[in-house]
Amino acid sequence: MINIEQAKSEFKKYLQQFQASDSHIQLKIDHTFRVIAVSKTIAESLGLSEEEVNLAQLIALLHDIGRFKQISQFQTCIDEKSMDHAEYGADILFQDKKKIRLFIDSHEYDTIIEKAVRNHSKFSLPKGLTKKEDQQAKIIRDADKLDNLYLKQFQNIDDIFKGSGQKELFTSQITPKVYEDFCQEKCIMVTDRKTPADFWVCILAFIFDLNFAISYQMVKENNYINHIIDRLTFKHKQTAEQIEEIRKIANDYLERKIKEVSR
Ligand SMILES: [Fe+2]
Incomplete structure (x- = not known):
């Protein structure tokens, strides 16, 4: 069972180590929560089960978890000048301390979540994903791009x-x-x-x-x-x-x- 509200509150605890006063950090927090809403809309439009809709929201919550360390270490969101934030985020969740268990008790969706986070900002998806992996990876890629388009309407040009x-x-x-x-x-x-x-x-x-x-x-x-x-x-x-x-x-x-x- 995925408890999305509990996952959100764990996510907010995780963010406490970062400076909320840093405008880049706040931008990425706002982005994350808008992407959750868009992912939910997409997943529901596909007629997915409640659990799968929650999974799409959980992936959205975690997709940019690597951004916060990237910003605090390198003061940039440009991967080419710092690190691949998607790979790094997947490493935070699934390597060493396996932070993923803070956000979901079950191991059931680990591979789907890891592949969706790891591949969300790649130029294209790798071959060989299962149907469910492919579907969730595509939902987060669409939701992320849709929020980027939304933001470019009024993000400061400078x-x-x-x-x-x-x-x-x-x-x-x-x-x-x-x-x-x-x-x-x-x-x-x-x-x-x-x-x-x-x-x-x-x-x-x-x-x-x-x-x-x-x-x-x-x-x-x-x-x-x-x-x-x-x-x-x-x-x-x-x-x-x-x-x-x-x-x-x-x-x-x-x-x-x-x-x-x-x-
Ligand atoms: Fe991202």
Whole structure:
């Protein structure tokens, strides 16, 4: 049996060692609790059992547990500059002191939870997952991306583009490989991102790695694509034109996926 309320209270105890006054820590706590709500919505939309809906919420509660040590040690959420927070989170839960037992008594779901946490921020899921592992791994990946899209509508622009000045941001161009990948409805590899505009395109490309009907519907109904695109006006003529093409590709893709999955 999964007791999600008890797990939440254990999670809050775990967080006491970190500085709540650190705005990055608070951002990640808020993110975690919104992702729980989105995971619940997705799991319920799939008609899962109450236990499976609770499992999806438990995975969401724990998915970013590695973030808090990452932030307090490295003062950054950028994995490439610090550590793989997803792998680290899975290690906290399942290696050494096996913190997972604080959050759930039963061993029954350990493999599902570990694989979902470990793989939640990978470019793609590994092969060979069981049906249940695959389903829960996809729920957390969708919920995490949906919250990232939600946040990009109003997250402070200077915070998002730390290190690149306003001038560089607005004159920025999209790297050809990034634009080509987007046009082919592909997610953008972190290593291919070179410019601030690439980063913005990468966020929008999250829609190409969504898995469930309700996820596409949430992006459409909340108008995330248009809201995010409308936040920035790129001054470079080609970038501005490409961004409009990207808007069209993204909105067409959502329409098509919503039709496909509702068939
Ligand atoms: Fe994460």
